[in-house]
Amino acid sequence: xxxxxxxxxxxxxxxxxxxxxxxxxxxxxxxxxxxxxxxxxxxxxxxxxxxxxxxxxxxxxxxxxxxxxxxxxxxxxxxxxxxxxxxxxxxxxxxxxxxxxxxxxxxxxxxxxxxxxxxxxxxxxxxxxxxxxxxxxxxxxxxxxxxxxxxxxxxxxxxxxxxxxxxxxxxxxxxxxxxxxxxxxxxxxxxxxxxxxxxxxxxxxxxxxxxxxxxxxxxxxxxxxxxx
Amino acid sequence: xxxxxxxxxxxxxxxxxxxxxxxxxxxxxxxxxxxxxxxxxxxxxxxxxxxxxxxxxxxxxxxxxxxxxx
Numbered sequence: 001x002x003x004x005x006x007x008x009x010x011x012x013x014x015x016x017x018x019x020x021x022x023x024x025x026x027x028x029x030x031x032x033x034x035x036x037x038x039x040x041x042x043x044x045x046x047x048x049x050x051x052x053x054x055x056x057x058x059x060x061x062x063x064x065x066x067x068x069x070x071x072x073x074x075x076x077x078x079x080x081x082x083x084x085x086x087x088x089x090x091x092x093x094x095x096x097x098x099x100x101x102x103x104x105x106x107x108x109x110x111x112x113x114x115x116x117x118x119x120x121x122x123x124x125x126x127x128x129x130x131x132x133x134x135x136x137x138x139x140x141x142x143x144x145x146x147x148x149x150x151x152x153x154x155x156x157x158x159x160x161x162x163x164x165x166x167x168x169x170x171x172x173x174x175x176x177x178x179x180x181x182x183x184x185x186x187x188x189x190x191x192x193x194x195x196x197x198x199x200x201x202x203x204x205x206x207x208x209x210x211x212x213x214x215x216x217x218x219x220x221x222x223x224x225x226x227x228x
Numbered sequence: 229x230x231x232x233x234x235x236x237x238x239x240x241x242x243x244x245x246x247x248x249x250x251x252x253x254x255x256x257x258x259x260x261x262x263x264x265x266x267x268x269x270x271x272x273x274x275x276x277x278x279x280x281x282x283x284x285x286x287x288x289x290x291x292x293x294x295x296x297x298x
Contacts, residue, residue, distance in 0.1 A: 095248040095255060170257035170266050226256055228265060 026083045027227055033076045033083070040076065044069045101166040108158065115147065174225030182218035189213065230289045234262040236280050251275055 044066055051062035058066075094102065139147070163172070190210055196202040237247050237258075244258040251258070251272065260266035267288075268276065277284045 093245050095245055095253070097252060098248075098254045101254070168253035168257050169269050169272060170253065170260050173266065 026086055027223065030080050030083050033080045037073055037076045037080075040069050040073050044073075097166060097168055101162070101171075104158065104162050104166050111150070111154075115150065118143065118146075171226055175222050177225050178218040178220070178222035181221040182214045185217045186210065186214050229264060229267050230291065231261065231264070232287050233258070233276065236282075236287065237262075250279055 047062055047065050047069070048058070051058050167175070190205065193202055193205045193210075197204050233247075237244070242250075244255045244262075248255050248258045253272070257266065261268055273284050273288060277287055280287065
């Protein structure tokens with residue numbers, strides 16, 4: 001019997017074969033470009049706020065800076081579009097599971113955008129100031145109930161469907177690994193923060209920050225394990 | 229774990245997407261198995277073996293050459 005090493009060595013190089021199905025690098029760059037877009041947009045807001053302080057009109061310098069930042073955003077959005085196009089066309093057609101997985105992800109993103117738009121629309125309704133999902137300020141009762149129902153009822157249904165129908169065992173494995181890393185980060189990080197707060201070294205532990213850290217670690221490991 | 233999945237797929241001129249469709253997994257899963265970054269479960273290994281009409285040990289090699297009887 002011919003050994004596996006010999007068979008692998010005899011295999012002719014196939015064009016783009018190594019890259020096929022492995023889109024991790026493109027996804028990572030899309031994420032970096034996305035973050036860059038958000039930060040650049042924030043910079044534009046900052047420049048406008050600083051330049052129009054005390055009711056002043058925008059100076060030529062400020063307008064030039066804003067134009068440069070807008071150009072950067074344009075370049076970043078083009079980069080993301082280009083990378084996404086490469087992912088779509090580079091690895092051949094998606095399998096049925098991948099299509100379902102993508103549709104669920106897009107659906108969740110649309111739901112998230114709707115919730116975000118709702119929160120922005122409610123901005124300033126409560127006396128404590130703008131309400132955002134990452135702040136601790138009070139929410140109107142209807143919005144609070146709506147968000148709670150989404151998180152406690154709709155999310156579990158989507159998650160159950162996603163786990164049972166959309167993902168395969170490799171992604172489930174990657175997802176579990178992400179959960180392990182996040183759980184250990186929480187088990188180690190949260191009490192450490194709590195001890196250091198009690199010792200007067202850190203501000204009081206913040207639930208939203210801990211939740212966001214947990215989620216970011218889980219997602220980062222999940223994507224790394226899935227696409228590396 | 230080393231495997232011959234890429235060789236067997238190339239012999240049949242299947243893309244990773246085609247093999248993924250036949251195994252009901254994603255292209256990423258096929259890629260991860262082929263590159264040795266992910267070892268499939270026993271049910272998936274059996275499915276792969278059945279698809280290619282071979283035994284599991286003819287496709288996957290854990291590098292163990294010793295006597296299993298001690």
